[in-house]
Amino acid sequence: MNPTVHAAALADIDPVTLYGLMQLRVDVFVVEQECAYPELDGRDLEPSAVQYWCTDLDGAPIATARLLTDELPDGTALLRIGRVCARHELRGNGLVRLLIDRIVSDIGDRPSVLDAQAHLEQMYARWGYVADGPQFIEDGIPHVPMRR
Incomplete structure (x- = not known):
């Protein structure tokens, strides 16, 4: 397997690819993990949001993630990785x-x-991310806030 990595703002993704990205996220986070929540949370529409994805030989998305910008109360921006799945x-x-x-x-x-x-x-620790707060439960799944 020699997948290609793509990155683009939502507005720059063709509709078929975008549909494949959203379907993959719903398949993993809603169906597979049995978490009934609004997967389409509006954050993908933010001007600074970037979608990342890998495609198979036919061009279909097989893995995805997104990079968002959180605006902090002091006016600074913090980048946030999310919706990582394959x-x-x-x-x-x-x-x-x-x-x-x-x-x-x-x-x-x-x-x-x-x-x-x-x-x-431990997987995210490979890129220098470290725990940055107590573990919490989101949609019944234990999570750890991490920072790099």
Whole structure:
């Protein structure tokens, strides 16, 4: 497998690819993880949001993540990685590594955060993310806030 990594603002993604990205996220976060929540949260529409994805040979999305900008009360901006997932049958093939490598490269030395599912804390540590607060439950799943 030699997937291609793409990055674009929502408005620059063709409708078929966008549909595939949203379907992948719903398949993983809503259906597979059995979390009935509004997957489409409006944050993808923010002007600074960037979607990342890997495609298979046919161009279909097989892994995805997004990079958001959180505006802090003091007026500073903090980058946030989220919605990281890969098709169930393709996990363990390095797709998430490719995505996070690209995102971290794009972030550079700017600070960034993510909320990792607790069992993935060590995976994100590979990119320098460390726990930055107590574990919490979101949609019945333990999460750890992490910062780099």
